[in-house]
Amino acid sequence: MNKTLSVSAIYNGTVIDHINSGQAIKIIYLLGLLDKKYKVTIGLNLPSKRMNLKDIIKIENHSLKNEEANEITVFAPEATINIIKDFEVVKKITTTLPPNISGIFSCPNPICITHSETIETFFDITTHGKQVNLVCKYCEKIFDRNQVNVNI
Numbered sequence: 201m202n203k204t205l206s207v208s209a210i211y212n213g214t215v216i217d218h219i220n221s222g223q224a225i226k227i228i229y230l231l232g233l234l235d236k237k238y239k240v241t242i243g244l245n246l247p248s249k250r251m252n253l254k255d256i257i258k259i260e261n262h263s264l265k266n267e268e269a270n271e272i273t274v275f276a277p278e279a280t281i282n283i284i285k286d287f288e289v290v291k292k293i294t295t296t297l298p299p300n301i302s303g304i305f306s307c308p309n310p311i312c313i314t315h316s317e318t319i320e321t322f323f324d325i326t327t328h329g330k331q332v333n334l335v336c337k338y339c340e341k342i343f344d345r346n347q348v349n350v351n352i
């Protein structure tokens with residue numbers, strides 16, 4: 201039996217597996233899943249041989265677009281994203297890091313202008329080896345992915 205199917209029982213939709221533990225909530229906001237009325241199942245801190253602990257998100261009756269999948273890799277570089285039809289994996293999305301990300305996340309720099317003016321945040325994505333950084337367009341400070349949080 202397919203490994204993805206052993207952890208998912210959705211008929212049609214998308215399974216995002218191997219999310220670094222603690223990152224699933226950010227991805228929920230990143231994909232706007234609370235506003236859209238998709239049926240979503242979230243698993244947090246599930247045991248994983250490869251990652252020790254992982255998060256998983258299952259979205260029913262919605263296939264993620266490649267651009268959405270790419271944004272996930274900023275926070276979950278090892279995520280595997282499979283499109284399911286009739287309980288079978290019909291497509292594995294190959295992701296690449298996007299060049300930038302905007303709107304969803306708050307700049308961790310408390311004196312950044314994005315906190316005092318109503319401007320959408322904008323971060324360039326840069327890599328240094330395995331390290332992924334977000335560089336704020338406005339204050340030009342560099343942040344680790346774990347420092348950046350959702351703007352709720």
Ligand SMILES: [Zn+2]
Nearest residue numbers: 307312336339
């Ligand atoms: Zn900033």
